[in-house]
Amino acid sequence: MIKTICGIDIGGTTIKIGFFNLEGRLLKKWEIETNKADKGRYILDDIYESILNQCDDMSMIVGYGFGVPGPVIDGKVFHAVNLGWVDFDLKSEFSSLVLNKKIHVDNDANVAALGEALMGAAEKYSSSVMLTLGTGIGGGVIINNRIIDGAHGSAGEIGHMLVVHENGIPCNCGKSGCLETVASATGIKNLYEKYHQETHQKTMLEDFTYPSAKMIFDAAKKGDQLSIKVVDEVTYYLGYACHILSLVTNPEIIVIGGGVSKAGEYLTDKIKEQFLKFKYSPVRNTMIEPAELGNDAGIYGAMGMVKNRD
Amino acid sequence: MIKTICGIDIGGTTIKIGFFNLEGRLLKKWEIETNKADKGRYILDDIYESILNQCDDMSMIVGYGFGVPGPVIDGKVFHAVNLGWVDFDLKSEFSSLVLNKKIHVDNDANVAALGEALMGAAEKYSSSVMLTLGTGIGGGVIINNRIIDGAHGSAGEIGHMLVVHENGIPCNCGKSGCLETVASATGIKNLYEKYHQETHQKTMLEDFTYPSAKMIFDAAKKGDQLSIKVVDEVTYYLGYACHILSLVTNPEIIVIGGGVSKAGEYLTDKIKEQFLKFKYSPVRNTMIEPAELGNDAGIYGAMGMVKNRD
Numbered sequence: 001m002i003k004t005i006c007g008i009d010i011g012g013t014t015i016k017i018g019f020f021n022l023e024g025r026l027l028k029k030w031e032i033e034t035n036k037a038d039k040g041r042y043i044l045d046d047i048y049e050s051i052l053n054q055c056d057d058m059s060m061i062v063g064y065g066f067g068v069p070g071p072v073i074d075g076k077v078f079h080a081v082n083l084g085w086v087d088f089d090l091k092s093e094f095s096s097l098v099l100n101k102k103i104h105v106d107n108d109a110n111v112a113a114l115g116e117a118l119m120g121a122a123e124k125y126s127s128s129v130m131l132t133l134g135t136g137i138g139g140g141v142i143i144n145n146r147i148i149d150g151a152h153g154s155a156g157e158i159g160h161m162l163v164v165h166e167n168g169i170p171c172n173c174g175k176s177g178c179l180e181t182v183a184s185a186t187g188i189k190n191l192y193e194k195y196h197q198e199t200h201q202k203t204m205l206e207d208f209t210y211p212s213a214k215m216i217f218d219a220a221k222k223g224d225q226l227s228i229k230v231v232d233e234v235t236y237y238l239g240y241a242c243h244i245l246s247l248v249t250n251p252e253i254i255v256i257g258g259g260v261s262k263a264g265e266y267l268t269d270k271i272k273e274q275f276l277k278f279k280y281s282p283v284r285n286t287m288i289e290p291a292e293l294g295n296d297a298g299i300y301g302a303m304g305m306v307k308n309r310d
Numbered sequence: 311m312i313k314t315i316c317g318i319d320i321g322g323t324t325i326k327i328g329f330f331n332l333e334g335r336l337l338k339k340w341e342i343e344t345n346k347a348d349k350g351r352y353i354l355d356d357i358y359e360s361i362l363n364q365c366d367d368m369s370m371i372v373g374y375g376f377g378v379p380g381p382v383i384d385g386k387v388f389h390a391v392n393l394g395w396v397d398f399d400l401k402s403e404f405s406s407l408v409l410n411k412k413i414h415v416d417n418d419a420n421v422a423a424l425g426e427a428l429m430g431a432a433e434k435y436s437s438s439v440m441l442t443l444g445t446g447i448g449g450g451v452i453i454n455n456r457i458i459d460g461a462h463g464s465a466g467e468i469g470h471m472l473v474v475h476e477n478g479i480p481c482n483c484g485k486s487g488c489l490e491t492v493a494s495a496t497g498i499k500n501l502y503e504k505y506h507q508e509t510h511q512k513t514m515l516e517d518f519t520y521p522s523a524k525m526i527f528d529a530a531k532k533g534d535q536l537s538i539k540v541v542d543e544v545t546y547y548l549g550y551a552c553h554i555l556s557l558v559t560n561p562e563i564i565v566i567g568g569g570v571s572k573a574g575e576y577l578t579d580k581i582k583e584q585f586l587k588f589k590y591s592p593v594r595n596t597m598i599e600p601a602e603l604g605n606d607a608g609i610y611g612a613m614g615m616v617k618n619r620d
Contacts, residue, residue: 071592078592127461141558148453150560151437154592157557162550162588175589240472247467248451248558250460278472279485282381282388282464 001060005306008047009067009108009298010034012082015047018299019054022062024118024307029299030054039084048097063102065302066090067111071153075105078153104305108298110147110156112291113140115301116255118308120292125252129245130291131158131238133260136172137180137187141249145308148249159184161244163237169194183237185213185260191230192216201226217263231270239274246275246283257291264290311370315616318357319377319418319608320344322392325357328609329364332372334428334617339609340364349394358407373412375612376400377421381463385415388463414615418608420457420466422601423450425611426565428618430602435562439555440601441468441548443570446482447490447497451559455618458559469494471554473547479504493547495523495570501540502526511536527573541580549584556585556593567601574600 002021009016011034018029032050035042052058068090070080075091091103106114113130122128126145132138137159141148148155159180160173168177169190181187192211196203203226204219205211211219220227242254256268272288293300312331319326321344328339342360345352362368378400380390385401401413416424423440432438436455442448447469451458458465469490470483478487479500491497502521506513513536514529515521521529529537552564566578582598603610 125461143453143458148559150556151435151562152556152560152592152595154557154590155560157560157590157592160590161554161557173590244471244554245558246460246462247464247471248555249458250462250465250467252461280464280467280470280483282462282467285462 001055001057004055004061005303006051006061006064007299007302007304007306008064009111009302010043010047010069010083011108012036012069015043016295016299017047017050017054018296018303020303020307022307024300024303026296026300028054029296034083036082036084039086040080040088043083044090044094044097048094058098061098061101063104063306064094064098065111065305066094066103066105067108067298067302068105069108072105072107073149073153075103077105102306102309104302104309106147106149106305107138107140107153107156109138110140110149111301111305112138112257112297113142113156113255113301114145114147114304115293115297115299116257116291117142117145117301118304119300120297121255121289122253127249127251128253128255129156129158129249129251130255130257131241132258133184133256134258135184135186137184138258142251143249145304147305158241158245161241163240179237179241183234183241188213188216188230188234188260191233192227195226195229199226203227213260214262217266221266235267235270235274238271239277242271242275242286242288243278243280246286247280250283251286253287253289255289255291257297261290311365311367314365314371315613316361316371316374317609317612317614317616318374319421319612320353320357320379320393321418322346322379325353326605326609327357327360327364328606328613330613330617332617334610334613336606336610338364339606344393346392346394349396350390350398353393354400354404354407358404368408371408371411373414373616374404374408375421375615376404376413376415377418377608377612378415379418382415382417383459383463385413387415412616412619414612414619416457416459416615417448417450417463417466419448420450420459421611421615422448422567422607423452423466423565423611424455424457424614425603425607425609426567426601427452427455428614429610430607431565431599432563437559437561438563438565439466439468439559439561440565440567441551442568443494443566444568445494445496447494448568452561453559455614457615468551468555471551473550489547489551493544493551498523498526498540498544498570501543502537505536505539509536513537523570524572527576531576545577545580545584548581549587552581552585552596552598553588553590556596557590560593561596563597563599565599565601567607571600
């Protein structure tokens with residue numbers, strides 16, 4: 001076995017694990033189920049055992065990187081709702097299993113952004129932002145190939161940026177009108193419901209009580225007017241988020257990932273169109289492109305935290 | 311003469327110049343007038359001669375830092391409207407006057423932000439953002455005591471962030487509804503005019519056709535209802551900008567500078583109050599404080615670019 005970096009992406013349903021060589025090339029990857037019993041107390045042991053099973057010489061692993069679904073500061077996870085972890089010192093707990101190894105931990109959206117920055121859509125660029133459009137919206141800010149964490153681990157938490165100033169839809173965070181309420185998969189369904197109820201407009205999705213974000217995008221592509229109205233509003237808000245980002249850290253590229261981004265260039269072209277309407281000319285060449293690594297972005301980024309700090 | 315760093319802050323009316331020792335302590339400072347004749351072609355010669363006059367041994371100056379009112383990339387000034395410079399290669403031009411010296415050039419708002427980060431209100435913190443509220447609004451983003459410039463030199467251009475989505479006031483940049491149109495000194499006067507005309511509400515500023523931002527703040531402090539309405543709206547938008555910043559780079563501190571910030575803690579307390587209404591709890595401890603270096607922030611930051619890259 002050669003010297004190896006281990007990248008681990010902990011999700012609410014599965015944990016993705018990858019072995020990489022020191023240049024960052026993927027050697028092997030696999031998944032295990034996330035055991036959330038007893039407030040997630042078995043998760044780290046499960047990961048350790050799974051790595052042990054896949055590895056013929058643990059001494060060849062030089063470091064471990066973790067992406068975690070929640071805010072992280074200095075290796076400590078404040079609150080990962082989906083795992084049951086509260087104030088969980090992942091770095092210190094895992095270091096008792098693998099003595100004297102490098103361990104880096106960060107928020108999963110930040111880690112995915114680093115993955116895309118090192119090996120994906122933003123590979124050629126030193127500054128980028130990734131928006132992950134899933135059930136919620138995560139984000140990660142990368143400058144000079146390093147994750148920006150921020151003072152409270154909240155850098156890149158773009159999903160909770162207020163975009164609807166009045167009568168916004170309530171968000172899980174306790175506020176109303178967050179970007180996430182109108183531009184995540186949930187947000188897209190929210191807007192569809194709202195317009196469908198308000199306008200009673202005919203739509204090709206009439207037969208579905210709760211059409212998915214994908215169905216709404218597909219219907220918009222086919223010319224369904226109600227769906228087009230929803231997609232226009234969703235991409236207005238995403239274009240606005242890109243406008244803001246282009247004036248705060250002004251990245252070379254904004255990468256759009258997550259399940260919703262499966263709509264591909266249809267989505268990113270519409271976001272670009274809306275972004276350009278904000279017309280601040282010095283930033284008009286900011287690229288907005290779909291993510292490239294899909295579900296592997298997390299393990300790549302987790303590896304990258306270890307590789308970059310060698 | 312001891313080894314010296316020279317910090318230069320070029321403004322549309324005056325040029326501020328400071329000599330600093332290598333630890334960043336100010337040794338001497340002075341000002342000269344900005345000669346804008348012939349598209350600003352005399353400005354660099356004037357600066358050079360003025361330094362020559364103040365200095366008994368030019369060989370002891372180890373480097374020069376410049377803050378310039380316009381976007382800068384790699385030492386080149388794209389467009390400094392107030393000086394008449396277009397595509398002006400300041401670094402290369404000045405280096406022909408002072409051979410083999412370090413020269414660093416950046417936008418004046420970025421440079422002021424670095425000044426406050428190194429020696430002013432953000433001195434104790436490694437990540438900060440400064441908003442400079444003057445005729446317009448400038449901004450600078452600092453991470454690990456370095457200026458973030460961005461791909462197009464537009465990082466920190468927070469004044470052109472759209473905050474009024476419909477029927478916004480036109481901005482100099484060609485758009486409408488920018489933060490600058492409702493929260494700079496000009497923006498404050500804009501809002502006062504608008505409400506005064508719309509409501510015909512009585513105000514203690516009735517005798518003044520065009521009251522200044524300072525007069526409006528002073529009247530608000532004394533309980534003038536129309537002025538309070540204006541200040542509430544101005545600080546709502548500034549609180550919103552702080553909310554956005556706290557979710558993009560998530561700085562430890564946001565520093566409020568520029569002429570408008572002379573309203574001091576009355577202003578920053580109101581911004582904090584509005585900021586907290588956005589209620590994203592992980593960032594609730596973000597500090598919002600008045601700048602400390604006043605007009606010297608630029609020369610301190612200009613020095614800092616040279617000192618930091620020693």
